[in-house]
Amino acid sequence: MHPSACVEATEKLGNMLAVHFDQPGGPENLYLKEVAKPSPGEGEVLLKVVASALNRADILQRQGQYAPPPGASTILGVEASGHVVELGPGCQGHWKIGDPAMALLPGGGQAQYVTVPEGFLMPIPAGLTMPQAAAIPEAWLTTFQLLHLVGNVQAGDSVLIHAGVSGVGTAAIQLTRLAGAVPLVTAGSQYKIQMAEKLGAAVGFNYKEEDFSEAAMKFTKGAGVNLILDCIGGSYWEKNVNCLAADGRWVLYGLMGGNEVNGPLLSKLLFKRGSLISSLLRSRVKKYKQTLVKAFTEQVVPHFSTESTHRLRPVVDRVYPVAKIQEAHKYMESNQHVGKIALELPQ
Ligand SMILES: NC(=O)c1ccc[n+]([C@@H]2O[C@H](COP(=O)([O-])OP(=O)(O)OC[C@H]3O[C@@H](n4cnc5c(N)ncnc54)[C@H](OP(=O)(O)O)[C@@H]3O)[C@@H](O)[C@H]2O)c1
Secondary structure, three states: OOHHHHHHHHHHOOEEEEEEOOOOOOHHHOEEEEEEOOOOOOOEEEEEEEEEEOOHHHHHHHOOOOOOOOOOOOOOOOEEEEEEEEEOOOOOOOOOOOOEEEEEOOOOOOEOEEEEEHHHEEOOOOOOOHHHHHOOHHHHHHHHHHHHHHOOOOOOOEEEEOOOOOHHHHHHHHHHHHOOOEEEEEEOOHHHHHHHHHHOOOEEEEOOOOOHHHHHHHHOOOOOEEEEEEOOOHHHHHHHHHOEEEEEEEEEOOOOOOOOOOOOHHHHHHHOOOEEEEOOOOOOOHHHHHHHHHHHHHHOHHHHOOOOOOOOOOOEEEEEEHHHHHHHHHHHHOOOOOOEEEEEOOO
């Protein structure tokens, strides 16, 4: 059967296609499965998904290391873009049928339809494609939250951003600049550092070839960095604390470098009067996320427009049809990408 005929037949049965795995494990476990189309509950809308994007959380969930929060869809996908096609009871009238929107999700975005609390939807900035819009919610809301709500970034601060051209890193460089602060990045290749500098990084350190901590101390003329956005954890702890400025904030939001610390972390942190703060967005309560989405929509979304003097750009490395989900996961795990990997859903 032609793929579009197959999609039509699926929809006629009240079903949809969604990314699924039966057992935790490698990318080869992923496939598209026909599942029941969800119905919007109180205060929710139904979004017909045009595009979604991958996140490290998808890899961890597929491996059985990151369960979705209670009540969330078990389908992969924490962000999506598409069109509103149904309003649930009690919606406040902010959205109408046919509106294009992008959404932050606790799960369920890698499917043809997803239900979304209306307060998690954002307008799509003019001029962006659906895959570009799908690349915004998770990385940019995470970064906005880490910089402003958790890290209390101030104009003039030096901000060390690890995994500098990850999905989050590409947003963090730009939002650090928007805050009037100075982004320093680490990344695993010279090419990635060049990409980070194009996005606004003041300097980049190839962590495979140099000690980023010493390099950051040199760059800040011995003062150290005021804020660290750290998604690496264990393998970087000592270098992080060594280059933290007095009264600096170290925000831990991922553990790609492991979770073990062996050494005098506490004394090193104490003598700098440093703060170590951790943050996870996905498990936050609904009200917190709604407030975050509202603040981001008002303060950041206008800067994606071509007219903004501080124009922000979602960075999309590749777009895969969702049928190639296995390849998309393999590509993310190869660490070759710069920015986001997007997925297109069959229409
Ligand atoms: N807490 C939250 O709320 C939250 C929300 C979103 C994402 N996150 C976290 O943010 C991080 C980035 O997510 P993403 O989806 O943006 O990732 P991504 O685009 O897949 O990028 C990850 C990059 O990190 C680098 N990396 C991987 N392992 C590393 C290691 N052991 N040491 C140093 N660098 C390493 C690699 O680049 P190089 O080539 O430079 O090594 C890799 O390409 C993840 O840890 C994710 O879990 C947390």
